[in-house]
Amino acid sequence: MSNTPNIIDGLHVASLVRDEVRCDVNDWLAAGNRPPKLQVILVGANQASKVYVGAKTRACNEVGIESETIVLPDTTSEKILKERIQELNNDDSVDGILVQLPLPSHMTPLAVIESIDYRKDVDGFHPMNVGRLTIGQPCYRSCTPAGIMHLLKHYSLSPRSKHVVVVGASNIVGSPAAIMLSRENDEGKATTTICHKYTKDLTLHTISADMVIVAAGVPGLITGQMIKEGAIVVDVGMNRIPDPTTERGYRLVGDCDYDSVAEKASWITPVPGGVGPMTVAMLMKNTLLAAKKAVYPD
Ligand code: BQF
Numbered sequence: 001m002s003n004t005p006n007i008i009d010g011l012h013v014a015s016l017v018r019d020e021v022r023c024d025v026n027d028w029l030a031a032g033n034r035p036p037k038l039q040v041i042l043v044g045a046n047q048a049s050k051v052y053v054g055a056k057t058r059a060c061n062e063v064g065i066e067s068e069t070i071v072l073p074d075t076t077s078e079k080i081l082k083e084r085i086q087e088l089n090n091d092d093s094v095d096g097i098l099v100q101l102p103l104p105s106h107m108t109p110l111a112v113i114e115s116i117d118y119r120k121d122v123d124g125f126h127p128m129n130v131g132r133l134t135i136g137q138p139c140y141r142s143c144t145p146a147g148i149m150h151l152l153k154h155y156s157l158s159p160r161s162k163h164v165v166v167v168g169a170s171n172i173v174g175s176p177a178a179i180m181l182s183r184e185n186d187e188g189k190a191t192t193t194i195c196h197k198y199t200k201d202l203t204l205h206t207i208s209a210d211m212v213i214v215a216a217g218v219p220g221l222i223t224g225q226m227i228k229e230g231a232i233v234v235d236v237g238m239n240r241i242p243d244p245t246t247e248r249g250y251r252l253v254g255d256c257d258y259d260s261v262a263e264k265a266s267w268i269t270p271v272p273g274g275v276g277p278m279t280v281a282m283l284m285k286n287t288l289l290a291a292k293k294a295v296y297p298d
Helices: 010-030 047-063 078-089 109-114 127-134 143-154 174-182 202-206 258-262 275-292
Strands: 037-043 066-072 096-099 163-167 191-195 211-214 232-235 239-242 250-253
Touching (some): 010 143, 010 275, 047 275, 096 275, 109 127, 143 232, 163 174, 163 202, 191 202
Parallel strands (some): 037 066, 163 211, 211 232
């Protein structure tokens, strides 16, 4: 009666990806090139954002990518931010530019993202990169869905001909994940359903899914009753729940009720230590590609 799913270990696979990037960076340096450089812009002092920027900086240090973070006050105007981005666009010593999200509410994130040179857009959020992803052309790919695809490949969990239900339609995760899974290539070929807050009967879709990718930002949204026996479940949720028993005063939970989903799934990602570390590792890959001008040659 009791089921024990296989664990999709993002902590382990992310360390393999960073090892690979570190070796590639060493080769790149040995060939006489300067180190890749990632420029991070952090606007305001969102506590979670600081943690994420810290994780990215540490990963850069580990793989030999130079990183620099510009911290701007949360009162910064969009115009000033765009001017700083323009300077970085024109700076040949900068390979990748990353504006940490979320931005303060007085800014329009799309306008800011569009001001980044798409050739330096290592987050893969620029419409040029999203458009090229959609038509199957070389591009920078959003790091979280790229990390999910890498995890599936690592564990030989092919989406081909599977019914994959993506829960959450954000521009950063759900939408690009659905595009990647649907395309006719070695990592795709899935039949993909995108569910979102307007979906009438979520369970109707998830219960028939061979694979469920959850990126809704709603803790406990997916329970075991909504999952088909043997399904693969990828939990992208990253929710901070107050927990006075921990040192930080909170703990991270995903969008799945882990224990009940684990009773049904054949494979499952933990939170933390699932997709999160992959996001950062794929950013390292994208930054190396930017330094090499591998996606957009001169
Ligand atoms: C882990 C992010 C929501 C909104 C903006 C490792 C990260 C997270 C978790 C991380 C995320 C989430 C990032 C773990 C970057 C992923 O061990 O489980 C790493 O640093 N992430 C971000 O930059 O912006 C976000 C989630």
